[in-house]
Amino acid sequence: MSFYQSPLDVTAFDAKFEAQKIAFAPISFQVARCLLKFGILAHIDEAGDEGRSLEAIVERSQLSEYACSVLLDMGLSMRLIWQNDTHFILDKIGHFLLQDDMAKVNLNFVHDVCYQGLFELESSLKEGKPNGLKVFGDWETIYPTLSELPQQVKKSWFEFDHYYSDHAFGQLLPLIFKSQPKHIVDVGGNTGKWALACTSYDPDVSVTIMDLPGQLKVALKNAEEKGVGNRVAGYRCDLLDEEQAFFDSGDLYWMSQFLDCFSKTQILSILKRTAQSMTANSELCILETYWDRQPFEAGAFCVNATSIYFTAMANGNSRMYHSKDMLSLISQAGLFVDEDIDDIGLGHTLLRCKLKP
Template sequence: MAKRWTAQDVLDLARLYQPAGVLTAAAVLDVFSPLLAKPMTAEELAGRLSADPRATAILLDALTALKFLSKQDEEYSVPEDVAGLLAEQSADNVLPMVRHLANCLRRWAELPKVIQTGKCAETGLGFRGTDADRADFIGGMNTISRPVATGVIDKIRPLKFRHVVDVGGGAGTWTIALLRAVPRARATLFDLPAVIPIAGQQFAEAGLTDRVNLVGGDYYTDALPEGADLAWLGAICHQNSRRQNRDLFTRVHTALTDDGVIVIRDVIMDSSRTSPEAGALFAVNMLVATEAGGTYTFDEYREDLREAGFDEVILVHQDEFMNSLIRARKT
């Protein structure tokens, strides 16, 4: 049944940028970390942040209204549950992802222009700079993947592989989950050279350094490391056009051993491209952020994999967002 919209529904939806903007600005400025150390007035915090006192006070009052902060007299403090999520001191903080979403928000603000021109948003550098933006993106992917990785990997059991290549593997979250699922296997993580040190730190903390090779390169232009019997493509295909994906699948096919397997983890749309809802919205995110990326149907993936030389293409798991799984075998 179609939703019956009211004027209030429309206006409430259109205003949702406001709390998102307040939260992401606070994350980018790192408001919560100093307030965890001790309560402060707006003027004191502005001094710590090299920010304008009046503007800082307005931001802090909005954060208090949203229940992210507490205010007593003129001092602001951060509740324990919020600090666990948004202060640098917490090992479980989600700051990288929130900061990445701040950059997404800047791009989405350009959506009318993007729709008109067909070209992705041109927003320039983020507030924190190129290196920090990259670290936030990689860290953000780790933040959302780490809690679910083991459960998603379980969807493709029984797992039998000797060597997995994780293409565009980022921080190594999924490589770690795969290695833990198959204790005698080895892995190669392939990603841009600037990402490799981030992955190296994660493998060291996981105690898996001796089971992984870290290879820097660009999967758009460079040959992939050879010799693996499993290729894992986790949430990278949506960054590409279908032509780019066919080229990538062909290079994966070349790199795999005979009878090797490719597994794709990504958004899989239905034939109408309107479901799942999160996937339809994520296609817009790819529109504003990439030159040709998008979200694709299973039929499109099957066609492109077969063209690259794969067969036995199976939709192993259908998810409501990013964790759908497709498996195919090299022929």
């Protein structure tokens, strides 16, 4: 990790400006979202180097001159756009906000899932509960009720989740099928995307998805629709309940973006139960984004920000981990890491684990 190891090299003058950016960050966020939402950045982009006048922007956006001008002025201050006499021209940051898929997915996730609830971060931190989740319902954690979230919230949640795992799948399939698994157990398999990727990659493999009932219903419907209902099975479970039996005849256990949904104590319990279900020939593959394993500082920023979603919205006690924490839990559960591969997809790490001899 080449970042966070020394003080930031910045003048006091610039640091003071950065502090103001933080103080006004929610305002900047909403302004950027509205500039996108009302099509203003796209309209400016279409004009290229010539740019657009305020009048043209008002006419197209159907907002008042007042509304457009406050957004544009703040857009200048955020360096999304620049001004050439009377015309506004898209600047580089505005370009990426407009064109970069990752920025779009992250922004929608923060707005739809996190924004309102984040007001409760302070109490969530004190109580260890996702108090922000109250904006959607009176639930203890987000997971059992994922499928009941309001439509737009659900859409942004799934797009965020899938964006990161989807980018990793292509690279992962040959790695995973190297060991020729016949039966994969996808723990926390969600809507079945990985199960479907596996069944289309290998015509002989079967997959059992372990998940909560709401997610399993969607996953099994998706498998039926793709014509692989006979090779994708569901195993209903709440992995927080240690009394519930763990699925035990898989030769490859798969946990993708799953263990970050739990506290360290809960992870240890899940890993121990997984280990008890494994044989000397089976393996456990853990795919996660660790903030210390990100190739770039931008990745660590996004991963650490995502931890705060877990604190205020998801369950109040989980997070994106430092890889050392996960390695220690794996060892405590009686497993060892046979292969440790970084830079998969968008900053994922794959840990292939086996039972300690």
